Structure formats: structure tokens, C-alpha cells
């Protein structure tokens with residue numbers, strides 16, 4: 201177990217202190233790939249961070265060292281595929297602010313974090329660090345923080361949801377119960393294609409919810425994806441290029 205927290209920023213190409221840049225985030229100047237190299241992706245374009253930027257990521261709660269380190273280690277799975285760096289700090293000041301005391305896992309999409317009140321978290325990681333899916337959940341939420349949307353809401357996903365069962369399941373689950381409106385918004389409604397770029401539907405994306413057969417009509421299921429997929433990597437590399 202680690203006794204000293206590994207807070208070292210990684211892959212920073214520029215001064216990580218330039219956090220005030222957050223206020224003037226300008227997607228038009230974000231170093232986005234040009235031309236026909238980038239077709240589509242599952243990422244919401246206007247929500248992207250400025251390419252090459254250091255993101256300050258704050259732990260709002262007092263977590264034990266191992267818990268923090270597990271979050272850091274999981275989040276860093278994205279770093280080889282993005283031209284960004286993560287600076288983890290304690291306190292309430294950060295582009296991304298993590299709270300762990302709410303009974304939910306969620307994250308604000310990309311630069312929408314800048315619109316959240318500075319006293320409020322932009323990411324909730326209520327998952328217990330001993331949970332078998334801890335790492336997957338943290339990677340998934342950081343995917344949102346980088347601008348990635350849900351793959352099961354891809355316009356070509358065509359998942360044969362058994363809607364009444366989906367409502368029942370997500371409204372009544374113990375961890376992270378969702379309201380009917382949230383279920384519509386986070387599960388059923390395809391994302392707005394005018395805001396987004398997307399590659400062909402990727403069943404293996406870490407941004408895809410697992411789909412139990414009991415929640416679909418006919419025989420359709422998808423186990424939990426535990427790794428950042430090939431397409432997830434491809435998209436992040438296109439959007440935050442070196």
C-alpha cells in the first residue's frame with residue numbers, strides 16, 4: 201500500500217499553474233484536429249478542454265490515502281491518449297472537484313464543470329473503493345469529465361430496452377438510484393448529433409452501461425466493459441492530439 205500519495209502531475213507540457221485559463225476556455229482554439237482526419241466521435245465537441253492543458257482536480261473530502269490513490273490511478277488510465285495533464289490537489293479549488301460522500305457516481309460533461317458553483321462538486325464518486333467495479337466506474341466518470349458521452353445513447357445503438365423494467369430497476373437500486381427523468385436523459389435519449397462527433401457504435405466502450413438481458417426485449421445483453429476500448433482511445437487521441 202502507498203503511504204505517500206502520488207500527486208505528481210504527469211504529461212504536463214506547460215505550466216500547470218495556468219489554471220485561470222479555465223475561465224477563458226475556448227473550444228475554437230482548442231487545437232482540435234482539422235480536416236477529414238476526424239470524422240465523428242462520441243465526444244461532445246463544445247465541451248472539450250483546451251488541448252495541452254493541465255487540469256486541476258480537487259479532492260473535496262478528506263479521504264484516506266489509499267482511497268485517493270485508487271482514484272488517481274484509475275483516472276490516469278486516460279492519460280496516454282490525451283494531451284492533457286492531471287494535477288491532483290486537496291481542497292475545494294479545481295477545474296474538476298471530486299466529492300465522495302454522496303451516494304452516486306456522476307460527472308459533469310467536460311468544460312461544463314466551469315459552470316458549476318465553486319463550492320459544489322463536478323464529480324461524485326460514491327463508489328466504495330473495495331467495490332469490484334471501482335476502477336471501471338472512476339474511469340467512466342473521468343471519461344465524462346473529458347467530454348465523452350454515453351455510448352449506449354449512440355444514435356445507432358438501437359438497444360431493445362424493456363422500458364418499464366429499466367425504469368423499475370434504476371429507480372429502485374440501492375446505489376445511485378435515478379429518477380424517471382434521469383433515466384430518460386442518461387439511458388434512453390440518443391445524444392444530440394449536432395453537438396457531437398462519433399465513431400460507429402462501439403459496444404466495447406467504457407462509456408457504455410452494462411445491459412442485463414432482463415432489461416431488454418428478446419435476447420440482448422452486454423456485460424460491463426472493464427477497459428478503455430480501442431475506439432475510446434482513438435477518439436481521445438483525435439480530440440486531444442499531441
Ligand SMILES: [Zn+2]
Nearest residue numbers: 340341344350
Ligand atoms: Zn456515465
